[in-house]
Amino acid sequence: MAIYSQRPTCIVPPDLLKRLILEGDSEVRVRALETLSLDISVRQARAEIAGRRDFDTRPLGSLVDAGGTPNRVIHDQAQATTGVGAVARGEGQPASKDSAVNEAYDGLGATYKFYWEACRRDSIDAAGMLMDGLVHYGTNYNNAMWDGDQMLFGDGDGLLFTRFTASLDVIGHELTHGVTQYELNLVYSSQAGALNESMSDVMGSLVKQYALKQTAPQADWLIGPDCVGPKLKPALRSMKAPGTANSYDNQPADMDGYVKTMEDHGGVHTNSGIPNHAFYLLAIKLGGNAWERAGRIWYETLRDPKLRPNSGFRSFASATVRQAGIIYGTSSAEVSAVREAWSAVKVL
Ligand SMILES: [Zn+2]
Known part of the structure; x- marks a missing residue:
C-alpha cells in the first residue's frame, strides 16, 4: 500500500538557489529568492497533507487494468499555487494549443513507456497509478517537483530557467521520485x-x-x-x-x-x-x-x-x-x- 511519507522533491536544490541569492546580480537574487520562498511554503503545505494521507485513492477500474497504457491528466494551474487547476488535457484527448500542456502530456507518456517497456513496470506505483501533471505552477516559478502524488511544473523566469516541461530528463527524474517512494522509499537525507x-x-x-x-x-x-x-x-x-x-x-x-x-x-x-x-x-x-x-x-x-x-x-x-x-x-x-x-x- 502507498506510503505518503514523501517530502516534495524538487529538481532545483535549495542550496543552489541560496548561492544564486548570495553570488548573483540583483535580478538573479530576486528571482532565486521568490522561488526559494515558494518552495518552502509548498513543503509546509504538503507536509500537512502527507500527515493525513494513508489510503489508496486509485479509482477501482485501475485495479483490474492489465497495464501497458498510461492514464494521464494535465491540469492548468494558471499561476495558482494552491488547489488543482482545470483539466487541460486528459488521456487520449487531442493536443492543446498550450505547449506546456502537450510537453507535460508527452513527457509523462514517454516516462510511462520507458518504465513499462524497459522495466515492465505499470506506472509509478506498479499498479497503473494515475499520472497527474500540474503546469503553469506559480509565477516565474524556477522549479519542478514530485509532491508525493503528482508533478508540479513551473514556467521558469527565462533567466535561471525556462519551461520545465520542455526537459524530458527532468520529468523522468521527478516521476522516479514517485517510483522510489513506492519501492525502497529512501529517506530524503x-x-x-x-x-x-x-x-x-x-x-x-x-x-x-x-x-x-x-x-x-x-x-x-x-x-x-x-x-x-x-x-x-x-x-x-x-x-x-x-x-x-x-x-x-x-x-x-x-x-x-x-x-x-x-x-x-x-x-x-x-x-x-x-x-x-x-x-x-x-x-x-x-x-x-x-x-x-x-x-x-x-x-x-x-x-x-x-x-x-x-x-x-x-x-x-x-x-x-x-x-x-x-x-x-x-x-x-x-x-x-x-x-x-x-x-x-x-x-x-
Ligand atoms: Zn530530485
Missing part, C-alpha cells in the same frame, strides 16, 4: 537522500536516452539542458563530469569530494554526483543501450529486499553487485564492471 536523488537522475537520463534511442556513448548525460536559462547553461547537472554543468555546480565525482553539510538535507543534490558518476562509468564500460544492462541492475537494486530506506552508498553499491550477480552470474563481466565503477568513485 544524507547518503540515502543522495541515492534517492541519484536514482532520479539515472532513470531521468534513461527515460531521455530511451526516447531518443541513444546508446551510452551517444547520450549527453546531462540533467536539465532543455530547461536551464542563460545564467545556468549548459545544464543543471552532469553525470559524465559532475561539478562542471554550470558555474555554480559543486557536485563531487568521487568520495574524496564528499560534501558534509547541513544544507539541502545533508547535500542530497550535491553528493548524488558520486553514485551518478558510478552509473555513468558502468554504462560506458558496458556500452550499447544503458537501460538494458546498467539500468536493469539499478532498477532491480531499487527493489532489493535487503536494502533499507536509510541505506548508504556502500550498502547500495554492494546491492548493485548482488543484483548484477543474480541477473548475469557472479563471475560475469557485468559484476566486474559494477565493482570497477564503484571503485573508481571510491565507494567500494
Whole structure:
C-alpha cells in the first residue's frame, strides 16, 4: 500500500538557489529568492497533507487494468499555487494549443513507456497509478517537483530557467521520485537522500536516452539542458563530469569530494554526483543501450529486499553487485564492471 511519507522533491536544490541569492546580480537574487520562498511554503503545505494521507485513492477500474497504457491528466494551474487547476488535457484527448500542456502530456507518456517497456513496470506505483501533471505552477516559478502524488511544473523566469516541461530528463527524474517512494522509499537525507536523488537522475537520463534511442556513448548525460536559462547553461547537472554543468555546480565525482553539510538535507543534490558518476562509468564500460544492462541492475537494486530506506552508498553499491550477480552470474563481466565503477568513485 502507498506510503505518503514523501517530502516534495524538487529538481532545483535549495542550496543552489541560496548561492544564486548570495553570488548573483540583483535580478538573479530576486528571482532565486521568490522561488526559494515558494518552495518552502509548498513543503509546509504538503507536509500537512502527507500527515493525513494513508489510503489508496486509485479509482477501482485501475485495479483490474492489465497495464501497458498510461492514464494521464494535465491540469492548468494558471499561476495558482494552491488547489488543482482545470483539466487541460486528459488521456487520449487531442493536443492543446498550450505547449506546456502537450510537453507535460508527452513527457509523462514517454516516462510511462520507458518504465513499462524497459522495466515492465505499470506506472509509478506498479499498479497503473494515475499520472497527474500540474503546469503553469506559480509565477516565474524556477522549479519542478514530485509532491508525493503528482508533478508540479513551473514556467521558469527565462533567466535561471525556462519551461520545465520542455526537459524530458527532468520529468523522468521527478516521476522516479514517485517510483522510489513506492519501492525502497529512501529517506530524503544524507547518503540515502543522495541515492534517492541519484536514482532520479539515472532513470531521468534513461527515460531521455530511451526516447531518443541513444546508446551510452551517444547520450549527453546531462540533467536539465532543455530547461536551464542563460545564467545556468549548459545544464543543471552532469553525470559524465559532475561539478562542471554550470558555474555554480559543486557536485563531487568521487568520495574524496564528499560534501558534509547541513544544507539541502545533508547535500542530497550535491553528493548524488558520486553514485551518478558510478552509473555513468558502468554504462560506458558496458556500452550499447544503458537501460538494458546498467539500468536493469539499478532498477532491480531499487527493489532489493535487503536494502533499507536509510541505506548508504556502500550498502547500495554492494546491492548493485548482488543484483548484477543474480541477473548475469557472479563471475560475469557485468559484476566486474559494477565493482570497477564503484571503485573508481571510491565507494567500494
Ligand atoms: Zn530530485
